[in-house]
Amino acid sequence: MLTASLWQSSAIGQEAAPDAELDTDSGQAASVTPAQVVILPGAIDATAAGRVRNVALRLQQDAAGRDDKAILVLEIHSGSSRFGAVYDLAAFLTSAEIADVRTIAWIPEEVNGNNAALALACNEIVMHPDASLGDLGRGGVMPQADLQFVMNLVDGRHNPRVNRALVAGMGDPAETVLKIKLGKGDSVESRVVTLEELKRLQEDTDAIVSDVETLKDAGAIGRFTGRRARALDILITQTASDRTQVAELYGLPSSALRPDPTAGGKPKVAYIKIAGVIEPILAEFIGRQIDRSVARGVNLIIFEIDSPGGYLQQSKDIAYRIADLEDEGVRTVAYVPDEALSGAAIISLGCDEIYLHPGATIGDAGPIEVGENQQFERAPEKVLSFLRKILAELAEMKGRPEAVAMAMADKDLLVYRVENAETGREWYMTEAQIHNAAGEWIKQEVVESSREDNLLTVGAEEAHTLKIAEPPVADQDELRLRLGLPPDMPLRALERTWLDTLVFILNTDFAMAVLVGLGIILIYLELHFLTGLLGILSALCFSLFFWARFLGGTADWLEVVLFGLGIACLAMEFFVIPGFGVFGVSGGLLILGSLVMATQTFGNIEPGSDFNQMANNVGWLGAALATTILIGMVTSRFLPHIPLFRAMILAPPGAELADVNEPRLDPSLTVGPDSLMSLIGRTGKAATTLRPSGKALIEGDYVDVVSDGGYIDADAEVEVVGVEGNRVIVREA
Secondary structure (H helix, E strand, O other): OEEEEEEEOOOOOOOOOOOOEEOOOOOOEEOOEEEEEEEOOOOOOHHHHHHHHHHHHHHHHHHOOOOOOEEEEEEOOOOOOOHHHHHHHHHHHOOHHHOOEEEEEEEOOOEEHHHHHHHHOOOEEEEOOOOEEEOOOOOOOOOHHHHHHHHHHHHOOOOOOOOHHHHHHHHOOOOOEEEEEEOOHHHOEEEEEEHHHHHHHHHOOOOOEEEEEEEEOOOOOOEEEHHHHHHHOOOOOEEOOOHHHHHHHOOOOOOOOOOOOOOOOOOOEEEEEEEOOEOHHHHHHHHHHHHHHHHOOOOEEEEEEEEOOEOHHHHHHHHHHHHHHHHHOOEEEEEEOOEEEOHHHHHHHOOOEEEEOOOOEEEOOOOEEEOOOOOEEEOOHHHHHHHHHHHHHHHHHOOOOHHHHHHOOOOOOOOEEEEEOOOOOEEEEOHHHHHHOOOOEEEEEEOHHHOOOOOOEEEHHHHHHOOOOOOOOOOHHHHHHHOOOOOOOOOOOOOOOHHHHHHHHHOOHHHHHHHHHHHHHHHHHHHHHOOOHHHHHHHHHHHHHHHHHHHHOOOOHHHHHHHHHHHHHHHHHHHHOOOOOHHHHHHHHHHHHHHHHHOOOOOOOOOOHHHHHHHHHHHHHHHHHHHHHHHHHHHHHHHHHOHHHHOOOOOOOOOOOOOOOOOOOOHHHOOOHHHHHOOOOOEEEEOOOEOOEEEEEEOOEEEEEEEOOOOEOOOOEEEEEEEEOOEEEEEEO
């Protein structure tokens, strides 16, 4: 069972009553009436009944000493429930224990059987026009004892539109139910009676019966749609198309009828702070915090949002992630102490409820891009159209006016206050929406904040008036009170763990360049030393790079696979296939492409953002590569002069590195390509094991060679069969 909590300020029974008024000096809600919504499952059991009792008793306690009653709204769905559980709950709802609580049944779909009996026990019933209520026996006759119990409930006249005759028709298909007028002159009243009751009245000479209308014939199932019940003025108080309209009927905020798992039980709260520019790393951090909170069983997440905005793609992703938490049984609240602009406004609209500090602002979600002159410019229409759709979807999901949300992004969109032609309900729409409603809504004045050439940005009071936020809250203490949290419950933001901090550091551009550059340098040194340790350290650098990018949200397994494939191609080029050809070029391109792809997400909404980000990332990678080349040149020049490293450099058996003027180390004395061509056809012996590269002693000179096949053991006879560039290719003689 899911529930939703709220605070309501209208006089009970008035339609479209105003929301809670605030004391402008203190910021506190004046004369707020406690109210609660409980969404019952199809099968009502003892657990569901127990939670309803807890909610009702708490409302009774809150309403004690007040002039008006608290409100308990029960949303009842179709299902099969045992009469015992319904019996106990219905008896409780009509008892003196909750005398200061008015109960309202909201029927959005067909409800019959014992669930329908529970609706009849409430003070009022509101139905969807196409929903139906009745058929207590579910196609047959309700057991007489159960039917008598329901009749006893309605005898208390908890709902003046329900009486024994109507219940008899709902519980027994054989009954005929009629509506008559009784009396004459000014004392005429409408009454619902059975056929037997009508006969008795007609036999009474003092009773004057007229206008007999059949509501249900004998043999027909006793159920009524919301539309028909409203027309007959029986059973229900009002019809409503959705939860939002139910809230409007009783003057409740639009968020009032949203599922709230915290009601009727102990809330488990998480407090997540969203501050600063919204960018990919922050977005992934927020996502991890949400996942951790859900995994801990949290049923209420409060997001403190204080941000000027940021990347549109990340803001959209966070907003939808938060909006979808409703399906996971988590209530979400946005608390804005200062500002929620641009992307932060989009995130706020994804929450079930929005609370602003009296001095806070929300809005200004217009998309911008960097122009040719590095000046901020408005994004093109295709981006604006996509953003309008996002804002409209979020507003619809959370029961807010779509027009107000879209006006935050469209500077030329006018928003009008409108009133429902039938009920007087107040809402906000665009000119196109009013036209499409075909007379259902009457256009009133334009909202000043949505004037032309102006992105809608409003303060706390106006945000509440425009139905996108709840009444303002002065501080966390009032927020805690409005959410029904215990006064001693701390609201502390979840801190970054060491893992979050490490991911944040490793995702910076500088750390990216260091990891990539260090990884390449370590590979270069490994080719000199062949210790294995440097290769492991290089692999660690690249592993940290991809791990951080994974958690940063910019990399996936595709980038890792491409990087591994690039390494394999280079290995083929160096150790298997001599020369510098297809494998070498392909490997280099694959590695470069994987690194660039891992540093950013592509497909962003903002025009040119992908290219600008890629240019920045390529610049950092280029700087890392240039630094690597420079270090490699310095290493090649000075490494042999360092005694410690000179002894570690790979050399063939018997060779000495003490004399730096030997040809193998002095670039001015090395053999050039033309001289190497003369080695073709000559023979010698392998000075080291060729795996497949190494050194060979050919006519007294040590030469770097590569085997054209498998491994060749040291001291084996070899023959030079070709030269490609600076590589000498040999085979075993």
